[in-house]
Amino acid sequence: xxxxxxxxxxxxxxxxxxxxxxxxxxxxxxxxxxxxxxxxxxxxxxxxxxxxxxxxxxxxxxxxxxxxxxxxxxxxxxxxxxxxxxxxxxxxxxxxxxxxxxxxxxxxxxxxxxxxxxxxxxxxxxxxxxxxxxxxxxxxxxxxxxxxxxxxxxxxxxxxxxxxxxxxxxxxxxxxxxxxxxxxxxxxxxxxxxxxxxxxxxxxxxxxxxxxxxxxxxxxxxxxxxxxxxxxxxxxxxxxxxxxxxxxxxxxxxxxxxxxxxxxxxxxxxxxxxxxxxxxxxxxxxxxxxxxxxxxxxxxxxxxxxxxxxxxxxxxxxxxxxxxxxxxxxxxxxxxxxxxxxxxxxxxxxxxxxxxxxxxxxxxxxxxxxxxxxxxxxxxxxxxxxxxxxxxxxxxxxxxxxxxxxxxxxxxxxxxxxxxxxxxxxxxxxxxxxxxxxxxxxxxxxxxxxxxxxxxxxxxxxxxxxxxxxxxxxxxxxxxxxxxxxxxxxxxxxxxxxxxxxxxxxxxxxxxxxxxxxxxxxxxxxxxxxxxxxxxxxxxxxxxxxxxxxxxxxxxxxxxxxxxxxxxxxxxxxxxxxxxxxxxxxxxxxxxxxxxxxxxxxxxxxxxxxxxxxxxxxxxxxxxxx
Amino acid sequence: xxxxxxxxxxxxxxxxxxxxxxxxxxxxxxxxxxxxxxxxxxxxxxxxxxxxxxxxxxxxxxxxxxxxxxxxxxxxxxxxxxxxxxxxxxxxxxxxxxxxxxxxxxxxxxxxxxxxxxxxxxxxxxxxxxxxxxxxxxxxxxxxxxxxxxxxxxxxxxxxxxxxxxxxxxxxxxxxxxxxxxxxxxxxxxxxxxxxxxxxxxxxxxxxxxxxxxxxxxxxxxxxxxxxxxxxxxxxxxxxxxxxxxxxxxxxxxxxxxxxxxxxxxxxxxxxxxxxxxxxxxxxxxxxxxxxxxxxxxxxxxxxxxxxxxxxxxxxxxxxxxxxxxxxxxxxxxxxxxxxxxxxxxxxxxxx
Numbered sequence: 001x002x003x004x005x006x007x008x009x010x011x012x013x014x015x016x017x018x019x020x021x022x023x024x025x026x027x028x029x030x031x032x033x034x035x036x037x038x039x040x041x042x043x044x045x046x047x048x049x050x051x052x053x054x055x056x057x058x059x060x061x062x063x064x065x066x067x068x069x070x071x072x073x074x075x076x077x078x079x080x081x082x083x084x085x086x087x088x089x090x091x092x093x094x095x096x097x098x099x100x101x102x103x104x105x106x107x108x109x110x111x112x113x114x115x116x117x118x119x120x121x122x123x124x125x126x127x128x129x130x131x132x133x134x135x136x137x138x139x140x141x142x143x144x145x146x147x148x149x150x151x152x153x154x155x156x157x158x159x160x161x162x163x164x165x166x167x168x169x170x171x172x173x174x175x176x177x178x179x180x181x182x183x184x185x186x187x188x189x190x191x192x193x194x195x196x197x198x199x200x201x202x203x204x205x206x207x208x209x210x211x212x213x214x215x216x217x218x219x220x221x222x223x224x225x226x227x228x229x230x231x232x233x234x235x236x237x238x239x240x241x242x243x244x245x246x247x248x249x250x251x252x253x254x255x256x257x258x259x260x261x262x263x264x265x266x267x268x269x270x271x272x273x274x275x276x277x278x279x280x281x282x283x284x285x286x287x288x289x290x291x292x293x294x295x296x297x298x299x300x301x302x303x304x305x306x307x308x309x310x311x312x313x314x315x316x317x318x319x320x321x322x323x324x325x326x327x328x329x330x331x332x333x334x335x336x337x338x339x340x341x342x343x344x345x346x347x348x349x350x351x352x353x354x355x356x357x358x359x360x361x362x363x364x365x366x367x368x369x370x371x372x373x374x375x376x377x378x379x380x381x382x383x384x385x386x387x388x389x390x391x392x393x394x395x396x397x398x399x400x401x402x403x404x405x406x407x408x409x410x411x412x413x414x415x416x417x418x419x420x421x422x423x424x425x426x427x428x429x430x431x432x433x434x435x436x437x438x439x440x441x442x443x444x445x446x447x448x449x450x451x452x453x454x455x456x457x458x459x460x461x462x463x464x465x466x467x468x469x470x471x472x473x474x475x476x477x478x479x480x481x482x483x484x485x486x487x488x489x490x491x492x493x494x495x496x497x498x499x500x501x502x503x504x505x506x507x508x509x510x511x512x513x514x515x516x517x518x519x520x521x522x523x524x525x526x527x528x529x530x531x532x533x534x535x536x537x538x539x540x541x542x543x544x545x546x547x548x549x550x551x552x553x554x555x556x557x558x559x560x561x562x563x564x565x566x567x568x569x570x571x572x573x574x575x576x577x578x579x580x581x582x583x584x585x586x587x588x589x590x591x592x593x594x595x596x597x598x599x600x601x602x603x604x605x606x607x608x609x610x611x612x613x614x615x616x617x618x619x620x621x622x623x624x625x626x
Numbered sequence: 627x628x629x630x631x632x633x634x635x636x637x638x639x640x641x642x643x644x645x646x647x648x649x650x651x652x653x654x655x656x657x658x659x660x661x662x663x664x665x666x667x668x669x670x671x672x673x674x675x676x677x678x679x680x681x682x683x684x685x686x687x688x689x690x691x692x693x694x695x696x697x698x699x700x701x702x703x704x705x706x707x708x709x710x711x712x713x714x715x716x717x718x719x720x721x722x723x724x725x726x727x728x729x730x731x732x733x734x735x736x737x738x739x740x741x742x743x744x745x746x747x748x749x750x751x752x753x754x755x756x757x758x759x760x761x762x763x764x765x766x767x768x769x770x771x772x773x774x775x776x777x778x779x780x781x782x783x784x785x786x787x788x789x790x791x792x793x794x795x796x797x798x799x800x801x802x803x804x805x806x807x808x809x810x811x812x813x814x815x816x817x818x819x820x821x822x823x824x825x826x827x828x829x830x831x832x833x834x835x836x837x838x839x840x841x842x843x844x845x846x847x848x849x850x851x852x853x854x855x856x857x858x859x860x861x862x863x864x865x866x867x868x869x870x871x872x873x874x875x876x877x878x879x880x881x882x883x884x885x886x887x888x889x890x891x892x893x894x895x896x897x898x899x900x901x902x903x904x905x906x907x908x909x910x911x912x913x914x915x916x917x918x919x920x921x922x923x924x925x926x927x928x929x930x931x932x933x934x935x936x937x938x939x940x941x942x943x944x945x946x947x948x949x950x951x952x953x954x955x956x957x958x959x960x961x962x963x964x965x966x967x968x969x970x971x972x973x974x975x976x977x978x
Contacts, residue, residue: 150791151673151774175673177790181782198782200792200823227780227826231855237792237823238779308730308785 058217059155059171064138066169066211067091068106068159069115069129071099072367079158079169079210080105080129081219082139086398087113087131088255090247091209092224093120094191096127100371101378105131106159106167107138118391119254120378122190122348123262124317125224126247127209128254130391140211143218144547145243148197152176156201156223156239158210169210174201174239182314183225183240188349189262194317196240197221203239212241219244246318248543252515252524253320255395257388259381261321263343269298269309276306278329286341292329299336300328303520321345321384324517324561324592340593342561351379386511396510399524399540400503402551407498407581410574417442419608420578422495424586424600426450436600438492440580441612444500446492460489463618465506475621480507481534484558487567487588491600494538494556494569495582504528507536518554519570521545525560553583561592568594577605672837673774673793679839680776681788682728682757687712687735687749687831690720700778700789700832701725701749702844703758704871708733708751711871713830713847714740718747725751730786741870743813744862745830745847748871759833759841761868767818767834767842771796775822775861777832777845789832794822796842799863802849818843818861825849825857834861843867852939889948889971891956892916895927895941905941907958919969925958950974 040048067080067089078095082088089105101117113133120127131137154176157169164170178198185192199212203226212221221241228236253260266285269276276298281288298306302325306312319325320343327339355372358365378387386392422438434452441464448460459470460483467483468475483489484507497503504510508530516525518539528536539555552574559566567590571583582605588598683703687710691697697720701712710725712718718737725735733751740747767773775792783789798819820834824845832845843861850857892914896906905927910916927935930944931954948954950973958965 149674150788151677151793175791175793177792178782178788180787198790200790227782231857235823236779236826238782238790238826310784310787 055153055155055173055215058213058215062140062211062213062217063157063169063171064108065140066108066157067131068162068164068167068169069095069099069103069209070105071103071371073364074104077159077162077206078208079206079223081157081209081211081222082107082131082137083142083219085136085139087134087137088118089115089129089131090222090251091127091129092222092242093122093125093127094224095209096120096129097375101374102371105129106164108166108168110166110168112167116391117378119257119260119387121250121254121260121262121320122379123185123192123260123346124242124246124250125191125193126222126242126250126254128251140213140217140219141549142244142248142543142547143214143216143220145197145220145245148176148179148214148220148243150176150179153215154197154199154201154220155213155215156199156203156207156210156241157213158207158223160202160204160206162206170207172202174199177238180311180314181240182310182317189346190348191225192262192317193225193240193242195243195246195314196224197243199223199239199241200237201239202235203241204235205233207239222247243318248522249318249323250320250515251542252512252522253384255392255524256512256514257386257391258514259378259383259385259387261345261347261383263316263319263321263323263325264346265292265316265325265327265341266344267292269312271309276309276312285344287327287339290339290341291337292327292339293331295332297330298327299330300326302326316343319343320515322514322516326593338593340591342592345383348379348383351376384514389511392512395512396526399512399551400510403498403503403540403553406551410581411576411579418579419610419612420580420582420605421608422492422577422580422582422605423603425603427599427601428597433598435603436488438495439608439612439615440492440496440499441616442496442499443612444493444496444506445612445616446489446496447615448488448492450488458488460486460492461616461618461621462489462493462506463612463616464500466618468618468622470621475624477618477622480530480532481558484534484536485565485567487569487598490556490558490567491569491571491586491588494553494571495580498553499580504536504538508534513537513560519572521554523554527560552581555589562589562594563591567597570594577602578607580605673772676774676835676837676839677776677791680774680791680833680835683759684728684776684778684789684833685710685712686726686778686781686783686789687717688724688726689715689717689722692716696781696827698778698781698828699830700776700828700845702831702833702841703727703755704748704761704867705758706754706756708753708755709738709758709871710735710749710751710755711831711844711867712747712749713844714742714745714747715830715847718749723749725749726785727753727755728786728788739873744866744870745813746844746862746867746870761841761871762864763868764865765799766840766864767796767836769796769798771842772837773820773822773834773842774837775820775824775829775832775834775845777824777826777829779824779826779829779832781828792822792824794820794859797821802858813862815866816863817846818863820859820861822859824859824861840864841867887950888946888974889950889952890915890974891945891948891969891971893921893945895938897938902937902939905935905938915969915972919956919967920965921956921958921967921969922960925960925965928957928959928964930954930956 065082069078069080076098080089080091104112105115106112113131115129115131118128118130156172177200181196181198183193203223207223210223211219214220221243223241225240227238265287267281270279278296323343354376419441424436426434426436437449439447444464446462450458461468467478469478507528510528513525513527516523521541523539523541526538541554544550555570557568562568567588570587573584584602586600587596685701687699687701689697697717699712701710704711723735725733735749735751738748738750778789825848829845830847834842841864843863844867846860846862892911893916894909896908907925933944935941948971953970956967956969
């Protein structure tokens with residue numbers, strides 16, 4: 001590509017736009033499916049008017065969530081969108097590169113709010129900032145960008161050319177011109193747009209970071225760049241938006257306050273005679289150790305059938321480092337192998353010299369210097385690590401709070417404050433092998449009875465503090481480490497724990513560890529670290545299968561990859577049951593490829609009369625042993 | 627899938643390693659009022675089906691690039707036996723021209739013929755192409771009609787990836803006479819102006835379709851105003867395309883083309899490299915209109931036909947609009963004298 005074409009600038013032009021509405025078509029010379037105005041029936045006109053009203057309504061509903069982002073000096077501007085009413089804003093990495101690690105933001109209410117940078121992804125040009133100064137901000141929801149079709153209407157909103165005086169966004173309408181586009185990056189692995197959405201909605205300097213909406217008012221992408229050639233930096237009809245699904249993949253890592261890297265297999269694929277074949281591979285890469293070899297044909301990646309090397313490239317560009325990627329390959333002997341590995345990180349070039357410091361800076365220079373230094377520190381940070389523990393903790397509390405809100409909302413008046421007896425049928429390879437009954441207390445205590453079809457009864461107990469097991473007739477105290485290795489105890493504890501005052505607090509101090517995949521969808525992965533430096537993980541999905549927001553527990557495990565002695569439990573089909581929210585289907589899994597070992601299917605859930613003090617008295621049970 | 631695009635943050639001041647520029651310009655945009663791709667609306671289905679219909683008949687043309695001239699373009703299939711219409715350009719003059727069909731397969735193409743005026747070229751591939759655009763010998767689409775423009779601007783789409791789709795309306799059918807100089811656009815008949823942005827590298831040869839899938843015309847080559855840095859978004863009308871493809875010329879029922887003969891003054895202007903230089907006469911052609919009227923080398927042209935001539939560029943623009951046989955008054959400054967001289971332009975010969 002010519003060098004002059006690949007320049008990256010971050011700056012500006014001002015353009016006044018004249019909006020000129022155009023009416024319906026005039027009669028066409030030939031018969032047409034599309035009728036002219038005079039041929040339209042009243043019913044059709046009403047449809048048109050309804051669509052018009054819907055568009056105006058969509059704009060009215062979402063424009064409050066569009067953010068004009070400035071640096072403190074208001075020397076430049078970009079855009080963003082609030083995606084959580086607590087003030088979480090998604091924007092572009094290159095916007096915060098221009099604006100710094102803090103600044104001010106304008107909303108359509110005309111007010112300015114301070115913001116702080118939370119996390120950034122230079123590779124995919126996504127950043128998250130936190131607005132401050134209000135308890136509930138208007139917000140928009142992320143759509144499932146896989147449903148976007150070429151020809152769909154697309155509303156771009158933002159602050160092109162920093163036009164807005166009252167902070168209300170500029171709105172431009174166009175159509176989706178292309179999907180699954182690839183726009184190459186700049187520098188070392190930076191600003192790559194993979195699987196992005198191309199629109200003819202006007203995208204101009206200042207639109208960066210702003211939302212692209214469908215006409216249901218859902219965010220399908222974040223506008224970030226356009227095809228600018230030699231005509232100055234103005235819209236030429238080709239704008240590109242980072243897909244909302246890519247943003248969902250990166251959101252957890254960004255909220256964890258990381259400098260996020262993109263993922264790589266450390267292997268490349270190329271098109272060879274209609275097949276997509278592994279053409280280079282690092283022999284010590286995890287994927288090589290997992291079995292991928294030169295010449296293997298890539299059949300599927302992340303569940304998508306692969307038809308070209310470009311398609312694979314597009315897909316992997318939307319995944320962060322550490323993502324558990326799933327491949328299906330055909331080997332030379334024609335056998336098909338499935339491989340799951342966590343992706344390695346694609347490194348960024350470290351910034352060179354720290355910004356120079358003046359001896360006696362003026363106050364405004366000092367502020368500028370501090371911001372430059374902070375930006376330098378950000379880009380020099382170790383990728384993938386939590387940079388700001390306090391901010392990280394804030395999001396832990398925020399999302400644990402949201403789980404409770406979700407539970408409360410689902411249960412409503414039906415929410416009971418009494419224990420429940422949950423009975424599950426347990427299956428292995430589709431065959432029932434026993435029953436498992438779990439007593440759950442809202443205080444967090446649980447007692448699990450495992451009744452195999454052909455073996456001795458086992459019992460597990462957690463009183464909210466300590467663990468015990470009864471295998472073979474006598475109760476014995478378990479260490480936390482031992483308890484975490486029992487998936488049956490784990491599944492019950494997790495169900496009770498999300499209901500309790502401080503979910504999972506028993507396992508130590510909780511941090512947002514980053515992004516991951518759980519139950520096949522992007523998830524927040526939380527890590528609990530106890531006083532013995534022993535860890536425990538739980539995963540929370542932010543979106544359900546329909547891409548609607550629903551913060552709920554997706555998975556728990558003593559091991560990040562559910563490897564070794566640790567087993568994982570996944571949770572599905574959450575339903576209100578006897579005043580509780582119960583995942584009616586729980587699966588005990590093993591390994592990164594999540595091999596299902598046991599399946600628990602709910603048979604019944606009944607309110608339990610006996611209080612936890614009766615059945616969860618660990619002292620009494622342990623004494624009874626003696 | 628190598629692409630060209632840049633980020634859209636706006637700033638006046640640099641932070642870190644990024645440099646900022648602050649420019650200002652005034653632009654104009656038309657946009658279209660309303661609607662939603664909703665399945666119960668006739669428009670939503672029509673938009674989708676027009677796009678689907680069009681995509682199957684689009685091709686990407688890969689030729690030879692040279693310097694800043696892009697080596698690619700867009701084309702449309704116009705017959706069942708592999709005839710492909712694209713825009714004429716030097717990218718077709720390389721050793722090999724390849725055509726990528728919608729299914730991603732690549733075919734070598736030969737150039738059947740070209741039209742200098744319309745800036746179109748007809749290619750041929752050795753493969754049947756059962757899905758092709760019907761070329762109407764009559765104009766399709768009127769002012770205000772919605773259109774979709776399919777094109778591979780900036781070579782955004784590669785291999786089997788579908789080309790870009792822009793949406794707009796037919797803004798105007800008009801001639802370009804007296805609007806731009808001949809160097810930019812030789813063709814003086816009617817063009818279809820659209821408000822979708824199509825004047826981009828590689829877009830020429832793309833299809834402009836009504837929402838019921840009829841070809842309105844073919845996206846023309848970039849016409850750029852050097853003064854405003856704006857570009858014209860237009861299509862060469864389908865009836866002209868049809869005439870070119872069939873080689874029969876225009877049907878009489880098609881638009882009447884009242885193109886006057888372009889005038890020639892028989893003047894060679896002094897060009898020192900800059901287009902803003904004053905318009906001094908360098909030479910006059912022996913026996914040409916200028917010499918007959920008494921114009922001489924080193925005369926400074928002040929006005930032609932009442933239009934002020936300040937620069938070489940002004941001269942070139944005005945001279946391109948002269949009609950053969952129509953007398954004009956040329957005012958020149960010779961020494962300290964101003965002279966008014968009537969000149970009758972001769973007929974301009976085709977430039978080599």
